[in-house]
Amino acid sequence: xxxxxxxxxxxxxxxxxxxxxxxxxxxxxxxxxxxxxxxxxxxxxxxxxxxxxxxxxxxxxxxxxxxxxxxxxxxxxxxxxxxxxxxxxxxxxxxxxxxxxxxxxxxxxxxxxxxxxxxxxxxxxxxxxxxxxxxxxxxx
Amino acid sequence: xxxxxxxxxxxxxxxxxxxxxxxxxxxxxxxxxxxxxxxxxxxxxxxxxxxxxxxxxxxxxxxxxxxxxxxxxxxxxxxxxxxxxxxxxxxxxxxxxxxxxxxxxxxxxxxxxxxxxxxxxxxxxxxxxxxxxxxxxxxx
Numbered sequence: 334x335x336x337x338x339x340x341x342x343x344x345x346x347x348x349x350x351x352x353x354x355x356x357x358x359x360x361x362x363x364x365x366x367x368x369x370x371x372x373x374x375x376x377x378x379x380x381x382x383x384x385x386x387x388x389x390x391x392x393x394x395x396x397x398x399x400x401x402x403x404x405x406x407x408x409x410x411x412x413x414x415x416x417x418x419x420x421x422x423x424x425x426x427x428x429x430x431x432x433x434x435x436x437x438x439x440x441x442x443x444x445x446x447x448x449x450x451x452x453x454x455x456x457x458x459x460x461x462x463x464x465x466x467x468x469x470x471x472x473x
Numbered sequence: 474x475x476x477x478x479x480x481x482x483x484x485x486x487x488x489x490x491x492x493x494x495x496x497x498x499x500x501x502x503x504x505x506x507x508x509x510x511x512x513x514x515x516x517x518x519x520x521x522x523x524x525x526x527x528x529x530x531x532x533x534x535x536x537x538x539x540x541x542x543x544x545x546x547x548x549x550x551x552x553x554x555x556x557x558x559x560x561x562x563x564x565x566x567x568x569x570x571x572x573x574x575x576x577x578x579x580x581x582x583x584x585x586x587x588x589x590x591x592x593x594x595x596x597x598x599x600x601x602x603x604x605x606x607x608x609x610x611x612x613x
Contacts, residue, residue, distance in 0.1 A: 336499040338519070338526035341481045341548055343587050350584040357561050358550055358589075359476040379478070380550075386478035386526055388548060398585075405545030405587065408481055408528060410498055410520075421497050444490040447483050447545065449498075 334413045334454050340377065342389040342406030342450070346398045348376055351390055363387060407440070407448035407473070415439055415453040416461060432467035436460055440473035448473045474553045474594050480517065482529040482546030482590070486538045488516055491530055503527060547580070547588035547613070555579055555593040556601055572607035576600055580613035588613045 345351040352362065360378040367374050372394040379387040391406055412418045415433045422441055423429055430448075431440035436458035439451040485491040492502065500518040507514050512534040519527040531546055552558045555573045562581055563569055570588075571580035576598035579591045 335522055336520040337523050338528075343548075343583070343585065345583070345585050347584060353565075354562075354567070354583050357565060357567075358552070358558070358591075380476040382475055383477050388478075408483075412498070418498065422494075425493070425497060427494070427497075443483065443494055444485070444487060451498075 334411075336413070337411040337454075338386070339409040339411050339450075339452060340387050340389045341408055342391055344396070344406055345390045345392050346396060348374060348390055348392045352376070352378065355388065360388065405447075407450045409450040409452060411454050412451050413454055414458070415451055416458060416464060418451055419464065428470050429464075429467070430470050430473040432464045432469070433458075434460070434465050434467065436464075442473060474551075476553070477551045477594075478526070479549040479551050479590075479592060480527050480529045481548055482531055484536070484546055485530045485532050486536060488514060488530055488532045492516070492518065495528065500528065545587075547590045549590040549592060551594050552591050553594055554598070555591055556598060556604060558591055559604065568610050569604075569607065570610050570613040572604045572609070573598075574600070574605050574607065576604075582613060 355378050359380045362376055363379050363384050364377045365374065374392045376390040377387040378390065415436065419429050419433055419439050427441055429439060429441055433439040437453050441449050443449060495518050499520045502516055503519050503524050504517045505514065514532045516530040517527040518530065555576065559569050559573055559579050567581055569579060569581055573579040577593050581589050583589060
Protein backbone atom coordinates (compact mmCIF):
# COMPACT_ATOMS: atom_id res chain seq x y z
CA UNK A 334 0.00 0.00 0.00
CA UNK A 335 1.67 3.27 -1.04
CA UNK A 336 2.00 6.30 1.18
CA UNK A 337 -1.17 8.41 1.22
CA UNK A 338 -1.75 12.00 2.29
CA UNK A 339 -4.22 12.21 5.19
CA UNK A 340 -4.64 15.74 6.53
CA UNK A 341 -3.01 19.03 7.46
CA UNK A 342 -3.25 20.07 11.08
CA UNK A 343 -3.38 23.65 12.31
CA UNK A 344 -3.50 24.84 15.92
CA UNK A 345 -6.40 27.08 16.83
CA UNK A 346 -7.03 29.22 19.88
CA UNK A 347 -10.81 29.46 19.38
CA UNK A 348 -12.35 26.42 17.67
CA UNK A 349 -15.74 28.07 17.19
CA UNK A 350 -14.22 31.11 15.48
CA UNK A 351 -12.21 28.83 13.21
CA UNK A 352 -15.18 26.59 12.47
CA UNK A 353 -17.23 29.66 11.55
CA UNK A 354 -14.40 30.79 9.28
CA UNK A 355 -14.17 27.44 7.47
CA UNK A 356 -17.96 27.13 7.33
CA UNK A 357 -17.96 30.10 4.93
CA UNK A 358 -15.80 27.98 2.65
CA UNK A 359 -18.28 25.12 2.96
CA UNK A 360 -16.33 22.96 5.42
CA UNK A 361 -18.16 21.34 8.30
CA UNK A 362 -17.14 19.16 11.24
CA UNK A 363 -16.90 15.51 10.20
CA UNK A 364 -15.38 14.09 13.39
CA UNK A 365 -14.10 15.17 16.77
CA UNK A 366 -11.98 13.74 19.55
CA UNK A 367 -12.06 15.32 23.00
CA UNK A 368 -9.34 14.47 25.51
CA UNK A 369 -10.30 15.63 29.00
CA UNK A 370 -7.08 14.42 30.63
CA UNK A 371 -4.86 16.05 28.01
CA UNK A 372 -7.10 19.12 27.82
CA UNK A 373 -7.23 19.22 24.04
CA UNK A 374 -9.71 18.69 21.22
CA UNK A 375 -9.11 17.48 17.68
CA UNK A 376 -11.73 18.61 15.18
CA UNK A 377 -11.73 17.48 11.55
CA UNK A 378 -13.37 19.71 8.94
CA UNK A 379 -14.08 18.92 5.29
CA UNK A 380 -16.34 19.98 2.45
CA UNK A 381 -19.06 17.60 1.29
CA UNK A 382 -17.56 14.86 -0.86
CA UNK A 383 -14.07 15.85 0.26
CA UNK A 384 -13.99 13.91 3.53
CA UNK A 385 -10.76 12.14 2.61
CA UNK A 386 -8.76 15.40 2.77
CA UNK A 387 -9.82 17.14 5.99
CA UNK A 388 -8.17 19.94 7.90
CA UNK A 389 -7.50 18.94 11.50
CA UNK A 390 -7.93 21.67 14.11
CA UNK A 391 -6.00 21.12 17.34
CA UNK A 392 -7.34 23.11 20.26
CA UNK A 393 -5.21 23.06 23.39
CA UNK A 394 -7.70 24.28 25.96
CA UNK A 395 -5.15 26.25 27.95
CA UNK A 396 -3.49 27.95 24.98
CA UNK A 397 -4.91 31.40 24.39
CA UNK A 398 -3.32 32.57 21.16
CA UNK A 399 -0.74 31.96 18.48
CA UNK A 400 1.35 34.63 16.85
CA UNK A 401 4.06 32.70 15.03
CA UNK A 402 5.31 29.40 13.76
CA UNK A 403 3.57 27.22 16.31
CA UNK A 404 0.17 27.85 14.81
CA UNK A 405 1.05 25.56 11.95
CA UNK A 406 0.82 21.92 12.95
CA UNK A 407 1.90 19.15 10.61
CA UNK A 408 1.34 17.25 7.43
CA UNK A 409 0.16 13.66 7.95
CA UNK A 410 0.87 10.61 5.81
CA UNK A 411 -0.42 7.09 6.08
CA UNK A 412 2.40 4.58 5.58
CA UNK A 413 2.45 0.87 4.96
CA UNK A 414 5.03 -0.07 7.63
CA UNK A 415 5.82 2.62 10.16
CA UNK A 416 8.89 0.79 11.55
CA UNK A 417 10.45 0.31 8.12
CA UNK A 418 9.68 3.93 7.23
CA UNK A 419 11.23 5.32 10.42
CA UNK A 420 14.30 3.11 9.87
CA UNK A 421 14.66 4.49 6.34
CA UNK A 422 14.51 8.09 7.57
CA UNK A 423 16.88 7.35 10.42
CA UNK A 424 19.39 5.77 8.04
CA UNK A 425 19.64 9.11 6.22
CA UNK A 426 20.27 11.01 9.45
CA UNK A 427 16.72 12.17 10.20
CA UNK A 428 15.89 12.30 13.92
CA UNK A 429 12.77 10.36 14.89
CA UNK A 430 11.42 13.01 17.26
CA UNK A 431 8.50 10.92 18.44
CA UNK A 432 9.36 7.24 17.83
CA UNK A 433 6.51 4.80 17.00
CA UNK A 434 6.57 3.18 20.43
CA UNK A 435 2.92 2.22 19.96
CA UNK A 436 3.37 0.83 16.43
CA UNK A 437 0.91 3.47 15.29
CA UNK A 438 2.27 7.02 15.19
CA UNK A 439 5.58 8.82 14.72
CA UNK A 440 6.70 12.41 14.18
CA UNK A 441 9.72 13.65 12.25
CA UNK A 442 10.68 17.00 10.73
CA UNK A 443 11.55 18.07 7.17
CA UNK A 444 14.91 19.78 6.48
CA UNK A 445 13.17 23.11 7.19
CA UNK A 446 11.63 21.97 10.47
CA UNK A 447 8.08 21.25 9.27
CA UNK A 448 6.46 18.49 11.36
CA UNK A 449 5.40 15.33 9.58
CA UNK A 450 3.10 12.79 11.22
CA UNK A 451 3.43 9.18 10.09
CA UNK A 452 0.47 6.89 10.77
CA UNK A 453 0.51 3.13 10.38
CA UNK A 454 -2.05 1.89 7.83
CA UNK A 455 -4.65 -0.39 9.43
CA UNK A 456 -4.07 -1.77 12.93
CA UNK A 457 -1.05 -0.75 15.01
CA UNK A 458 1.97 -3.03 14.64
CA UNK A 459 3.06 -5.10 17.68
CA UNK A 460 5.59 -3.19 19.85
CA UNK A 461 9.14 -3.73 18.59
CA UNK A 462 12.65 -2.54 19.39
CA UNK A 463 14.45 -0.25 18.99
CA UNK A 464 11.26 1.82 18.83
CA UNK A 465 9.42 0.54 21.91
CA UNK A 466 12.04 1.88 24.33
CA UNK A 467 13.21 4.93 22.37
CA UNK A 468 12.61 8.27 24.13
CA UNK A 469 11.30 11.41 22.47
CA UNK A 470 13.82 13.89 21.08
CA UNK A 471 13.06 17.59 20.93
CA UNK A 472 9.65 18.88 19.87
CA UNK A 473 7.58 18.37 16.73
CA UNK B 474 -19.26 22.55 -7.46
CA UNK B 475 -18.34 22.30 -3.77
CA UNK B 476 -15.11 23.54 -2.27
CA UNK B 477 -12.28 21.04 -2.66
CA UNK B 478 -8.97 20.74 -0.85
CA UNK B 479 -6.04 21.10 -3.28
CA UNK B 480 -2.67 21.11 -1.51
CA UNK B 481 -0.60 22.27 1.43
CA UNK B 482 2.36 24.49 0.65
CA UNK B 483 5.58 24.63 2.65
CA UNK B 484 8.57 26.90 2.04
CA UNK B 485 11.89 25.15 1.57
CA UNK B 486 15.42 26.50 1.54
CA UNK B 487 16.95 23.53 -0.32
CA UNK B 488 14.54 21.83 -2.74
CA UNK B 489 16.84 18.88 -3.40
CA UNK B 490 17.26 18.14 0.31
CA UNK B 491 13.49 18.32 0.76
CA UNK B 492 12.80 16.18 -2.32
CA UNK B 493 15.25 13.56 -1.00
CA UNK B 494 13.43 13.66 2.35
CA UNK B 495 9.99 13.16 0.80
CA UNK B 496 11.36 10.53 -1.62
CA UNK B 497 11.95 8.29 1.41
CA UNK B 498 8.23 8.53 2.05
CA UNK B 499 7.54 7.58 -1.57
CA UNK B 500 6.68 11.05 -2.89
CA UNK B 501 8.06 12.16 -6.23
CA UNK B 502 7.88 15.35 -8.27
CA UNK B 503 4.69 15.44 -10.33
CA UNK B 504 4.93 19.00 -11.66
CA UNK B 505 7.09 22.07 -11.41
CA UNK B 506 6.87 25.75 -12.24
CA UNK B 507 10.01 27.86 -12.49
CA UNK B 508 9.74 31.65 -12.45
CA UNK B 509 13.02 33.27 -13.52
CA UNK B 510 11.74 36.82 -13.11
CA UNK B 511 10.34 36.18 -9.63
CA UNK B 512 13.27 33.96 -8.71
CA UNK B 513 11.17 31.17 -7.28
CA UNK B 514 10.22 27.57 -8.04
CA UNK B 515 7.04 25.68 -7.19
CA UNK B 516 7.47 21.91 -6.97
CA UNK B 517 4.57 19.54 -6.40
CA UNK B 518 5.25 16.16 -4.78
CA UNK B 519 2.87 13.22 -4.37
CA UNK B 520 2.90 9.47 -3.88
CA UNK B 521 1.78 7.26 -6.74
CA UNK B 522 -2.00 7.24 -6.96
CA UNK B 523 -2.18 10.22 -4.62
CA UNK B 524 -1.60 12.95 -7.20
CA UNK B 525 -4.76 14.83 -6.20
CA UNK B 526 -3.31 15.69 -2.76
CA UNK B 527 0.22 16.95 -3.39
CA UNK B 528 2.54 18.91 -1.15
CA UNK B 529 3.68 22.11 -2.83
CA UNK B 530 7.26 23.18 -2.14
CA UNK B 531 7.96 26.88 -2.63
CA UNK B 532 11.60 27.69 -3.11
CA UNK B 533 12.51 31.36 -3.08
CA UNK B 534 15.94 31.27 -4.68
CA UNK B 535 17.36 34.06 -2.52
CA UNK B 536 16.03 32.76 0.80
CA UNK B 537 18.63 30.75 2.64
CA UNK B 538 16.83 29.33 5.66
CA UNK B 539 13.69 29.26 7.75
CA UNK B 540 13.61 29.05 11.49
CA UNK B 541 10.08 29.94 12.42
CA UNK B 542 6.54 30.55 11.28
CA UNK B 543 7.36 31.56 7.73
CA UNK B 544 8.36 28.04 6.77
CA UNK B 545 4.73 27.03 6.75
CA UNK B 546 2.96 28.23 3.64
CA UNK B 547 -0.77 27.82 3.21
CA UNK B 548 -3.72 25.54 2.73
CA UNK B 549 -5.33 25.76 -0.71
CA UNK B 550 -8.97 25.30 -1.64
CA UNK B 551 -10.64 25.27 -5.01
CA UNK B 552 -13.86 27.29 -4.94
CA UNK B 553 -16.78 27.55 -7.32
CA UNK B 554 -16.98 31.38 -7.48
CA UNK B 555 -13.98 33.22 -6.08
CA UNK B 556 -15.74 36.62 -6.10
CA UNK B 557 -18.77 35.33 -4.21
CA UNK B 558 -16.51 33.51 -1.75
CA UNK B 559 -14.36 36.59 -1.06
CA UNK B 560 -17.51 38.68 -0.61
CA UNK B 561 -18.83 36.15 1.93
CA UNK B 562 -15.59 36.27 3.93
CA UNK B 563 -15.44 40.05 3.71
CA UNK B 564 -19.02 40.35 4.98
CA UNK B 565 -17.93 38.61 8.20
CA UNK B 566 -15.01 41.00 8.68
CA UNK B 567 -12.23 38.89 7.13
CA UNK B 568 -9.57 40.96 5.32
CA UNK B 569 -8.97 39.89 1.72
CA UNK B 570 -5.16 40.16 1.91
CA UNK B 571 -4.62 39.39 -1.75
CA UNK B 572 -7.84 40.23 -3.62
CA UNK B 573 -8.75 38.16 -6.71
CA UNK B 574 -7.84 40.92 -9.14
CA UNK B 575 -7.19 38.28 -11.80
CA UNK B 576 -10.42 36.35 -11.19
CA UNK B 577 -8.24 33.38 -10.33
CA UNK B 578 -6.47 33.59 -6.96
CA UNK B 579 -6.96 35.17 -3.54
CA UNK B 580 -5.35 34.87 -0.11
CA UNK B 581 -6.96 35.33 3.29
CA UNK B 582 -6.02 34.27 6.82
CA UNK B 583 -7.77 32.14 9.43
CA UNK B 584 -8.48 33.61 12.91
CA UNK B 585 -5.02 32.32 13.97
CA UNK B 586 -3.20 33.82 11.01
CA UNK B 587 -2.84 30.68 8.85
CA UNK B 588 -2.77 31.58 5.14
CA UNK B 589 -5.51 30.19 2.93
CA UNK B 590 -5.27 30.25 -0.85
CA UNK B 591 -8.52 30.33 -2.80
CA UNK B 592 -8.38 29.25 -6.42
CA UNK B 593 -11.19 29.68 -8.93
CA UNK B 594 -12.43 26.36 -10.33
CA UNK B 595 -11.89 26.16 -14.11
CA UNK B 596 -11.03 29.29 -16.10
CA UNK B 597 -10.42 32.62 -14.39
CA UNK B 598 -13.50 34.84 -14.07
CA UNK B 599 -13.57 38.10 -16.08
CA UNK B 600 -12.10 41.00 -14.05
CA UNK B 601 -14.76 42.62 -11.86
CA UNK B 602 -15.00 45.37 -9.26
CA UNK B 603 -14.46 45.88 -6.39
CA UNK B 604 -11.74 43.22 -6.73
CA UNK B 605 -9.99 44.38 -9.91
CA UNK B 606 -8.79 47.63 -8.34
CA UNK B 607 -8.40 46.49 -4.73
CA UNK B 608 -4.84 46.73 -3.37
CA UNK B 609 -3.11 44.08 -1.28
CA UNK B 610 -3.35 44.33 2.51
CA UNK B 611 -0.58 43.03 4.75
CA UNK B 612 1.14 39.73 4.06
CA UNK B 613 -0.18 36.20 3.67
